[in-house]
Amino acid sequence: MDICLYIQHDLPPRFNADLARDCRRLSASTDMCKHVANDxxxxxxxxxxxxxxxxxxxxxxxxxxxxxxxxxxxxRQHECLTADPTVATAVYVPFYAGFDAAMNQDNSDLTVRDALPQDMADWLVWRPEWRAMGGRNHFMLVGGAVAWRWRDDYAVPVRTRRLPGAVSTVDGMSSACSRVVVDMGSVINRP
Structure with missing residues:
Protein backbone atom coordinates (compact mmCIF):
# COMPACT_ATOMS: atom_id res chain seq x y z
CA MET A 1 0.00 0.00 0.00
CA ASP A 2 1.33 3.43 -0.95
CA ILE A 3 1.65 6.02 1.74
CA CYS A 4 -0.44 8.83 0.35
CA LEU A 5 -0.62 12.25 1.90
CA TYR A 6 -3.44 14.74 2.01
CA ILE A 7 -2.45 18.34 2.67
CA GLN A 8 -5.06 20.38 4.52
CA HIS A 9 -5.28 22.83 1.58
CA ASP A 10 -8.20 24.79 2.95
CA LEU A 11 -6.34 25.88 6.09
CA PRO A 12 -7.12 29.60 6.46
CA PRO A 13 -4.13 31.77 5.45
CA ARG A 14 -3.87 33.25 8.95
CA PHE A 15 -2.22 29.95 9.96
CA ASN A 16 0.57 30.03 7.35
CA ALA A 17 0.63 32.45 4.38
CA ASP A 18 -0.35 35.50 6.45
CA LEU A 19 2.37 34.65 8.99
CA ALA A 20 4.95 34.44 6.19
CA ARG A 21 3.81 37.79 4.77
CA ASP A 22 4.18 39.32 8.24
CA CYS A 23 7.84 38.20 8.35
CA ARG A 24 9.06 41.55 9.70
CA ARG A 25 7.58 40.55 13.07
CA LEU A 26 9.72 37.40 13.31
CA SER A 27 12.63 39.30 14.85
CA ALA A 28 13.01 42.79 16.25
CA SER A 29 16.73 42.88 15.48
CA THR A 30 17.03 41.00 12.16
CA ASP A 31 15.20 41.29 8.86
CA MET A 32 13.87 37.75 8.54
CA CYS A 33 11.96 38.38 5.31
CA LYS A 34 14.95 37.37 3.18
CA HIS A 35 14.69 33.89 4.70
CA VAL A 36 11.05 33.52 3.59
CA ALA A 37 12.18 33.59 -0.07
CA ASN A 38 12.68 30.30 -1.90
CA ASP A 39 10.01 28.45 0.15
CA ARG A 76 3.71 19.63 -1.75
CA GLN A 77 6.26 17.62 -3.76
CA HIS A 78 5.49 14.27 -2.08
CA GLU A 79 5.35 11.44 -4.60
CA CYS A 80 1.90 10.31 -3.51
CA LEU A 81 -0.43 13.22 -2.88
CA THR A 82 -4.17 12.76 -2.93
CA ALA A 83 -7.02 15.24 -3.15
CA ASP A 84 -9.23 12.79 -1.26
CA PRO A 85 -8.58 12.75 2.50
CA THR A 86 -10.56 9.49 2.89
CA VAL A 87 -7.84 7.54 1.05
CA ALA A 88 -4.90 9.32 2.65
CA THR A 89 -2.60 7.55 5.06
CA ALA A 90 -1.79 10.86 6.72
CA VAL A 91 -3.12 14.41 6.76
CA TYR A 92 -0.52 17.17 6.96
CA VAL A 93 -1.64 20.42 8.60
CA PRO A 94 0.66 23.22 7.34
CA PHE A 95 0.45 25.49 10.38
CA TYR A 96 3.59 27.64 10.66
CA ALA A 97 3.81 27.33 14.42
CA GLY A 98 7.44 28.44 14.43
CA PHE A 99 6.50 31.79 12.89
CA ASP A 100 3.79 32.35 15.46
CA ALA A 101 6.11 31.32 18.30
CA ALA A 102 8.83 33.70 17.12
CA MET A 103 6.37 36.57 16.79
CA ASN A 104 5.04 36.01 20.30
CA GLN A 105 8.07 34.73 22.20
CA ASP A 106 8.36 37.83 24.38
CA ASN A 107 4.67 37.98 25.23
CA SER A 108 4.07 36.92 28.82
CA ASP A 109 0.28 36.98 28.40
CA LEU A 110 -0.48 33.30 27.73
CA THR A 111 -3.94 34.07 26.38
CA VAL A 112 -2.48 36.34 23.70
CA ARG A 113 0.54 34.13 23.06
CA ASP A 114 -1.55 30.99 22.62
CA ALA A 115 -4.42 32.61 20.69
CA LEU A 116 -3.45 31.51 17.17
CA PRO A 117 -2.59 27.88 18.05
CA GLN A 118 -5.86 27.67 19.99
CA ASP A 119 -7.73 29.18 17.04
CA MET A 120 -6.10 26.62 14.73
CA ALA A 121 -7.04 23.73 17.02
CA ASP A 122 -10.60 25.00 17.33
CA TRP A 123 -10.86 25.27 13.53
CA LEU A 124 -9.30 21.87 12.91
CA VAL A 125 -11.38 19.71 15.24
CA TRP A 126 -14.57 20.56 13.35
CA ARG A 127 -13.16 19.55 9.96
CA PRO A 128 -14.53 16.30 8.49
CA GLU A 129 -10.95 15.15 7.82
CA TRP A 130 -10.23 15.39 11.55
CA ARG A 131 -13.50 13.93 12.71
CA ALA A 132 -13.14 10.84 10.50
CA MET A 133 -10.35 9.46 12.72
CA GLY A 134 -10.35 11.85 15.64
CA GLY A 135 -7.17 13.43 14.31
CA ARG A 136 -5.09 10.26 14.74
CA ASN A 137 -3.87 10.50 11.14
CA HIS A 138 -3.05 14.23 11.31
CA PHE A 139 0.38 15.73 11.83
CA MET A 140 2.10 19.09 11.79
CA LEU A 141 5.66 20.20 12.27
CA VAL A 142 7.03 22.24 15.15
CA GLY A 143 10.78 22.14 14.81
CA GLY A 144 13.96 23.15 16.53
CA ALA A 145 14.09 25.39 19.57
CA VAL A 146 10.42 26.21 19.05
CA ALA A 147 9.47 22.77 20.34
CA TRP A 148 11.58 23.31 23.45
CA ARG A 149 10.81 26.95 24.14
CA TRP A 150 7.66 26.42 26.19
CA ARG A 151 7.94 22.76 27.07
CA ASP A 152 7.46 23.60 30.76
CA ASP A 153 4.16 25.34 30.01
CA TYR A 154 2.47 22.01 29.31
CA ALA A 155 1.93 19.27 31.84
CA VAL A 156 -0.40 16.48 32.81
CA PRO A 157 -2.70 17.95 35.45
CA VAL A 158 -1.56 16.47 38.76
CA ARG A 159 -3.30 17.70 41.90
CA THR A 160 -0.54 16.51 44.22
CA ARG A 161 3.10 17.46 44.55
CA ARG A 162 4.22 13.94 43.61
CA LEU A 163 5.22 13.04 40.08
CA PRO A 164 3.74 9.91 38.48
CA GLY A 165 6.03 6.91 38.82
CA ALA A 166 4.89 4.86 35.85
CA VAL A 167 4.06 5.37 32.19
CA SER A 168 0.65 3.81 32.76
CA THR A 169 -0.14 6.51 35.33
CA VAL A 170 0.83 9.25 32.86
CA ASP A 171 -1.24 7.55 30.14
CA GLY A 172 -4.25 7.38 32.42
CA MET A 173 -4.00 11.03 33.38
CA SER A 174 -3.27 12.29 29.88
CA SER A 175 -6.18 10.38 28.36
CA ALA A 176 -8.46 12.55 30.48
CA CYS A 177 -7.03 15.68 28.82
CA SER A 178 -8.84 17.13 25.84
CA ARG A 179 -5.64 18.20 24.05
CA VAL A 180 -2.44 16.30 23.40
CA VAL A 181 0.92 18.03 23.18
CA VAL A 182 3.95 15.97 22.20
CA ASP A 183 7.41 17.37 22.83
CA MET A 184 9.63 15.04 20.81
CA GLY A 185 12.62 15.98 22.95
CA SER A 186 11.10 14.54 26.09
CA VAL A 187 8.81 11.74 24.91
CA ILE A 188 9.19 8.58 26.95
CA ASN A 189 10.77 5.85 24.82
CA ARG A 190 8.41 2.93 24.73
CA PRO A 191 9.24 -0.59 23.53
Missing part, protein backbone atom coordinates in the same frame (compact mmCIF):
# COMPACT_ATOMS: atom_id res chain seq x y z
CA UNK A 40 11.82 29.25 3.39
CA UNK A 41 15.30 28.29 2.26
CA UNK A 42 16.25 31.94 1.75
CA UNK A 43 18.82 33.11 -0.78
CA UNK A 44 21.57 30.77 -1.92
CA UNK A 45 25.00 31.21 -0.36
CA UNK A 46 27.47 31.39 -3.22
CA UNK A 47 31.13 30.51 -3.25
CA UNK A 48 31.21 28.41 -0.11
CA UNK A 49 30.23 31.19 2.28
CA UNK A 50 32.58 32.95 4.67
CA UNK A 51 35.80 31.00 4.94
CA UNK A 52 34.72 28.47 2.31
CA UNK A 53 33.26 26.09 4.88
CA UNK A 54 30.12 25.42 2.82
CA UNK A 55 29.71 23.68 -0.52
CA UNK A 56 29.97 25.85 -3.65
CA UNK A 57 26.28 25.23 -4.38
CA UNK A 58 23.30 23.95 -2.40
CA UNK A 59 23.74 26.03 0.77
CA UNK A 60 21.10 28.59 1.70
CA UNK A 61 20.84 31.48 4.13
CA UNK A 62 17.91 30.22 6.19
CA UNK A 63 16.76 30.20 9.79
CA UNK A 64 15.29 27.63 12.18
CA UNK A 65 11.91 29.38 12.16
CA UNK A 66 11.59 28.61 8.43
CA UNK A 67 11.36 24.86 9.09
CA UNK A 68 7.55 24.78 8.82
CA UNK A 69 7.62 26.60 5.50
CA UNK A 70 10.40 24.38 4.12
CA UNK A 71 8.58 21.23 5.24
CA UNK A 72 5.33 22.47 3.67
CA UNK A 73 7.11 23.03 0.34
CA UNK A 74 8.58 19.53 0.50
CA UNK A 75 5.22 17.98 1.34
Missing amino acids: GFGPPIMGGGDGGSLPERGAYDTDQFMMGMIFHARM
Whole structure:
Protein backbone atom coordinates (compact mmCIF):
# COMPACT_ATOMS: atom_id res chain seq x y z
CA MET A 1 0.00 0.00 0.00
CA ASP A 2 1.33 3.43 -0.95
CA ILE A 3 1.65 6.02 1.74
CA CYS A 4 -0.44 8.83 0.35
CA LEU A 5 -0.62 12.25 1.90
CA TYR A 6 -3.44 14.74 2.01
CA ILE A 7 -2.45 18.34 2.67
CA GLN A 8 -5.06 20.38 4.52
CA HIS A 9 -5.28 22.83 1.58
CA ASP A 10 -8.20 24.79 2.95
CA LEU A 11 -6.34 25.88 6.09
CA PRO A 12 -7.12 29.60 6.46
CA PRO A 13 -4.13 31.77 5.45
CA ARG A 14 -3.87 33.25 8.95
CA PHE A 15 -2.22 29.95 9.96
CA ASN A 16 0.57 30.03 7.35
CA ALA A 17 0.63 32.45 4.38
CA ASP A 18 -0.35 35.50 6.45
CA LEU A 19 2.37 34.65 8.99
CA ALA A 20 4.95 34.44 6.19
CA ARG A 21 3.81 37.79 4.77
CA ASP A 22 4.18 39.32 8.24
CA CYS A 23 7.84 38.20 8.35
CA ARG A 24 9.06 41.55 9.70
CA ARG A 25 7.58 40.55 13.07
CA LEU A 26 9.72 37.40 13.31
CA SER A 27 12.63 39.30 14.85
CA ALA A 28 13.01 42.79 16.25
CA SER A 29 16.73 42.88 15.48
CA THR A 30 17.03 41.00 12.16
CA ASP A 31 15.20 41.29 8.86
CA MET A 32 13.87 37.75 8.54
CA CYS A 33 11.96 38.38 5.31
CA LYS A 34 14.95 37.37 3.18
CA HIS A 35 14.69 33.89 4.70
CA VAL A 36 11.05 33.52 3.59
CA ALA A 37 12.18 33.59 -0.07
CA ASN A 38 12.68 30.30 -1.90
CA ASP A 39 10.01 28.45 0.15
CA GLY A 40 11.82 29.25 3.39
CA PHE A 41 15.30 28.29 2.26
CA GLY A 42 16.25 31.94 1.75
CA PRO A 43 18.82 33.11 -0.78
CA PRO A 44 21.57 30.77 -1.92
CA ILE A 45 25.00 31.21 -0.36
CA MET A 46 27.47 31.39 -3.22
CA GLY A 47 31.13 30.51 -3.25
CA GLY A 48 31.21 28.41 -0.11
CA GLY A 49 30.23 31.19 2.28
CA ASP A 50 32.58 32.95 4.67
CA GLY A 51 35.80 31.00 4.94
CA GLY A 52 34.72 28.47 2.31
CA SER A 53 33.26 26.09 4.88
CA LEU A 54 30.12 25.42 2.82
CA PRO A 55 29.71 23.68 -0.52
CA GLU A 56 29.97 25.85 -3.65
CA ARG A 57 26.28 25.23 -4.38
CA GLY A 58 23.30 23.95 -2.40
CA ALA A 59 23.74 26.03 0.77
CA TYR A 60 21.10 28.59 1.70
CA ASP A 61 20.84 31.48 4.13
CA THR A 62 17.91 30.22 6.19
CA ASP A 63 16.76 30.20 9.79
CA GLN A 64 15.29 27.63 12.18
CA PHE A 65 11.91 29.38 12.16
CA MET A 66 11.59 28.61 8.43
CA MET A 67 11.36 24.86 9.09
CA GLY A 68 7.55 24.78 8.82
CA MET A 69 7.62 26.60 5.50
CA ILE A 70 10.40 24.38 4.12
CA PHE A 71 8.58 21.23 5.24
CA HIS A 72 5.33 22.47 3.67
CA ALA A 73 7.11 23.03 0.34
CA ARG A 74 8.58 19.53 0.50
CA MET A 75 5.22 17.98 1.34
CA ARG A 76 3.71 19.63 -1.75
CA GLN A 77 6.26 17.62 -3.76
CA HIS A 78 5.49 14.27 -2.08
CA GLU A 79 5.35 11.44 -4.60
CA CYS A 80 1.90 10.31 -3.51
CA LEU A 81 -0.43 13.22 -2.88
CA THR A 82 -4.17 12.76 -2.93
CA ALA A 83 -7.02 15.24 -3.15
CA ASP A 84 -9.23 12.79 -1.26
CA PRO A 85 -8.58 12.75 2.50
CA THR A 86 -10.56 9.49 2.89
CA VAL A 87 -7.84 7.54 1.05
CA ALA A 88 -4.90 9.32 2.65
CA THR A 89 -2.60 7.55 5.06
CA ALA A 90 -1.79 10.86 6.72
CA VAL A 91 -3.12 14.41 6.76
CA TYR A 92 -0.52 17.17 6.96
CA VAL A 93 -1.64 20.42 8.60
CA PRO A 94 0.66 23.22 7.34
CA PHE A 95 0.45 25.49 10.38
CA TYR A 96 3.59 27.64 10.66
CA ALA A 97 3.81 27.33 14.42
CA GLY A 98 7.44 28.44 14.43
CA PHE A 99 6.50 31.79 12.89
CA ASP A 100 3.79 32.35 15.46
CA ALA A 101 6.11 31.32 18.30
CA ALA A 102 8.83 33.70 17.12
CA MET A 103 6.37 36.57 16.79
CA ASN A 104 5.04 36.01 20.30
CA GLN A 105 8.07 34.73 22.20
CA ASP A 106 8.36 37.83 24.38
CA ASN A 107 4.67 37.98 25.23
CA SER A 108 4.07 36.92 28.82
CA ASP A 109 0.28 36.98 28.40
CA LEU A 110 -0.48 33.30 27.73
CA THR A 111 -3.94 34.07 26.38
CA VAL A 112 -2.48 36.34 23.70
CA ARG A 113 0.54 34.13 23.06
CA ASP A 114 -1.55 30.99 22.62
CA ALA A 115 -4.42 32.61 20.69
CA LEU A 116 -3.45 31.51 17.17
CA PRO A 117 -2.59 27.88 18.05
CA GLN A 118 -5.86 27.67 19.99
CA ASP A 119 -7.73 29.18 17.04
CA MET A 120 -6.10 26.62 14.73
CA ALA A 121 -7.04 23.73 17.02
CA ASP A 122 -10.60 25.00 17.33
CA TRP A 123 -10.86 25.27 13.53
CA LEU A 124 -9.30 21.87 12.91
CA VAL A 125 -11.38 19.71 15.24
CA TRP A 126 -14.57 20.56 13.35
CA ARG A 127 -13.16 19.55 9.96
CA PRO A 128 -14.53 16.30 8.49
CA GLU A 129 -10.95 15.15 7.82
CA TRP A 130 -10.23 15.39 11.55
CA ARG A 131 -13.50 13.93 12.71
CA ALA A 132 -13.14 10.84 10.50
CA MET A 133 -10.35 9.46 12.72
CA GLY A 134 -10.35 11.85 15.64
CA GLY A 135 -7.17 13.43 14.31
CA ARG A 136 -5.09 10.26 14.74
CA ASN A 137 -3.87 10.50 11.14
CA HIS A 138 -3.05 14.23 11.31
CA PHE A 139 0.38 15.73 11.83
CA MET A 140 2.10 19.09 11.79
CA LEU A 141 5.66 20.20 12.27
CA VAL A 142 7.03 22.24 15.15
CA GLY A 143 10.78 22.14 14.81
CA GLY A 144 13.96 23.15 16.53
CA ALA A 145 14.09 25.39 19.57
CA VAL A 146 10.42 26.21 19.05
CA ALA A 147 9.47 22.77 20.34
CA TRP A 148 11.58 23.31 23.45
CA ARG A 149 10.81 26.95 24.14
CA TRP A 150 7.66 26.42 26.19
CA ARG A 151 7.94 22.76 27.07
CA ASP A 152 7.46 23.60 30.76
CA ASP A 153 4.16 25.34 30.01
CA TYR A 154 2.47 22.01 29.31
CA ALA A 155 1.93 19.27 31.84
CA VAL A 156 -0.40 16.48 32.81
CA PRO A 157 -2.70 17.95 35.45
CA VAL A 158 -1.56 16.47 38.76
CA ARG A 159 -3.30 17.70 41.90
CA THR A 160 -0.54 16.51 44.22
CA ARG A 161 3.10 17.46 44.55
CA ARG A 162 4.22 13.94 43.61
CA LEU A 163 5.22 13.04 40.08
CA PRO A 164 3.74 9.91 38.48
CA GLY A 165 6.03 6.91 38.82
CA ALA A 166 4.89 4.86 35.85
CA VAL A 167 4.06 5.37 32.19
CA SER A 168 0.65 3.81 32.76
CA THR A 169 -0.14 6.51 35.33
CA VAL A 170 0.83 9.25 32.86
CA ASP A 171 -1.24 7.55 30.14
CA GLY A 172 -4.25 7.38 32.42
CA MET A 173 -4.00 11.03 33.38
CA SER A 174 -3.27 12.29 29.88
CA SER A 175 -6.18 10.38 28.36
CA ALA A 176 -8.46 12.55 30.48
CA CYS A 177 -7.03 15.68 28.82
CA SER A 178 -8.84 17.13 25.84
CA ARG A 179 -5.64 18.20 24.05
CA VAL A 180 -2.44 16.30 23.40
CA VAL A 181 0.92 18.03 23.18
CA VAL A 182 3.95 15.97 22.20
CA ASP A 183 7.41 17.37 22.83
CA MET A 184 9.63 15.04 20.81
CA GLY A 185 12.62 15.98 22.95
CA SER A 186 11.10 14.54 26.09
CA VAL A 187 8.81 11.74 24.91
CA ILE A 188 9.19 8.58 26.95
CA ASN A 189 10.77 5.85 24.82
CA ARG A 190 8.41 2.93 24.73
CA PRO A 191 9.24 -0.59 23.53
